Amino acid sequence: MVRFIEENTKPAEKETGNKSNNDNVTTAKKKVLQDLIINHGGGLINSWVDSMRACSPTHLKSLLKQSSWLTEHPSALDMFEEILLLSEGKQIVMFLDYDGTLSPIVDDPDRAFMSKKMRRTVRKLANCFPTAIVSGRCREKVYNFVKLTELYYAGSHGMDIKGPEQGSKYEEDSKSLLCQPATEFLPMIDEVYQKLVQKTKLTSGAQVENNKFCVSVHFRRVNENNWSELANQVRSVMKDYPKLRLTQGRKVLEVRPIIKWDKGKALEFLLESLGYANCTDVFPLYIGDDRTDEDAFKILRERRQGLGILVSKFPKETSASYSLQEPDEVMDFLQRLVEWKQLRSGA
Ligand SMILES: O=P(O)(O)OC[C@H]1O[C@H](O[C@H]2O[C@H](CO)[C@@H](O)[C@H](O)[C@H]2O)[C@H](O)[C@@H](O)[C@@H]1O
Numbered sequence: 001m002v003r004f005i006e007e008n009t010k011p012a013e014k015e016t017g018n019k020s021n022n023d024n025v026t027t028a029k030k031k032v033l034q035d036l037i038i039n040h041g042g043g044l045i046n047s048w049v050d051s052m053r054a055c056s057p058t059h060l061k062s063l064l065k066q067s068s069w070l071t072e073h074p075s076a077l078d079m080f081e082e083i084l085l086l087s088e089g090k091q092i093v094m095f096l097d098y099d100g101t102l103s104p105i106v107d108d109p110d111r112a113f114m115s116k117k118m119r120r121t122v123r124k125l126a127n128c129f130p131t132a133i134v135s136g137r138c139r140e141k142v143y144n145f146v147k148l149t150e151l152y153y154a155g156s157h158g159m160d161i162k163g164p165e166q167g168s169k170y171e172e173d174s175k176s177l178l179c180q181p182a183t184e185f186l187p188m189i190d191e192v193y194q195k196l197v198q199k200t201k202l203t204s205g206a207q208v209e210n211n212k213f214c215v216s217v218h219f220r221r222v223n224e225n226n227w228s229e230l231a232n233q234v235r236s237v238m239k240d241y242p243k244l245r246l247t248q249g250r251k252v253l254e255v256r257p258i259i260k261w262d263k264g265k266a267l268e269f270l271l272e273s274l275g276y277a278n279c280t281d282v283f284p285l286y287i288g289d290d291r292t293d294e295d296a297f298k299i300l301r302e303r304r305q306g307l308g309i310l311v312s313k314f315p316k317e318t319s320a321s322y323s324l325q326e327p328d329e330v331m332d333f334l335q336r337l338v339e340w341k342q343l344r345s346g347a
Pocket residue numbers: 097098099100104105106107108109110112134135136137209211216218220249250251252254290292
């Protein structure tokens with residue numbers, strides 16, 4: 001059976017222990033997950049399609065109340081001073097997702113450019129705090145969008161990590177390559193990518209993206225009536241690869257190795273590389289918009305360290321503590337952090 005890991009079935013609970021009121025959604029999602037585990041063949045495909053629908057924020061919108069969600073996940077801009085207080089005396093380390101966080105979601109994944117203003121802000125941020133981009137995209141691709149050599153990059157959902165470059169050139173074979181825990185899967189991922197391209201080529205709007213250590217199958221431009229056809233095609237390829245699993249992002253199915261490595265592990269790895277493995281005086285701030293970012297939010301909760309900020313206009317289940325609505329708000333938040341830091345260091 002193809003493995004489908006639902007990233008986020010647990011209701012978000014505040015650190016105070018208050019139970020969230022996302023129960024309706026949680027119950028619906030748990031049912032989807034049960035179906036995914038129990039059913040085979042046609043039932044499984046229906047469940048995939050249910051899950052593909054469930055990940056669309058507009059479907060969730062009707063189930064959750066915006067106001068109560070905002071009470072549990074207040075705006076990080078409104079709570080800026082409180083966040084600074086929490087970080088008092090600690091080294092802030094920044095982790096930023098790319099799509100939907102630094103760049104707005106667009107129909108064509110190859111045109112998800114970030115604005116010049118956002119790039120300037122991220123550059124200034126990296127001058128103030130160690131900063132990493134953590135993306136589902138392959139590292140080279142996300143670097144080509146961000147184009148800042150001074151950052152850490154964790155591509156392929158954290159399975160490809162590289163440190164900053166000294167000069168202005170981003171070199172592939174440089175010494176700053178830090179971690180690639182899934183190299184043995186490269187030939188398999190390549191093979192699956194080719195098969196998925198072939199299988200899905202007649203499904204209008206489907207797009208398969210090779211992200212080196214994982215493959216993305218986009219359905220943003222596929223008519224909803226054809227989602228089950230697409231799910232069938234993906235399943236028919238994946239059934240021969242028990243060492244691969246499927247996760248889901250924003251209108252995208254993600255095929256990746258079954259190894260226990262995700263954005264949360266990448267965050268821990270980077271903290272360790274930066275020398276903060278067992279430190280209590282570090283404050284990691286992770287900003288992301290997607291289900292795959294939940295792995296990092298969860299790690300921060302488990303470690304009781306720093307905090308997660310979810311980028312979303314709609315209420316969603318999340319382990320993040322705060323929210324921002326869109327990349328423009330992310331930019332404002334980062335800019336305020338830079339100004340605060342510069343003021344403190346008398347720059
Ligand atoms: O971890 P991320 O940096 O957020 O990457 C996750 C996926 O992002 C991209 O897809 C998403 O953004 C596209 C452009 O806005 C959009 O068209 C698509 O529907 C989204 O799912 C990227 O193309 C994927 O490879 C990443 O896995």
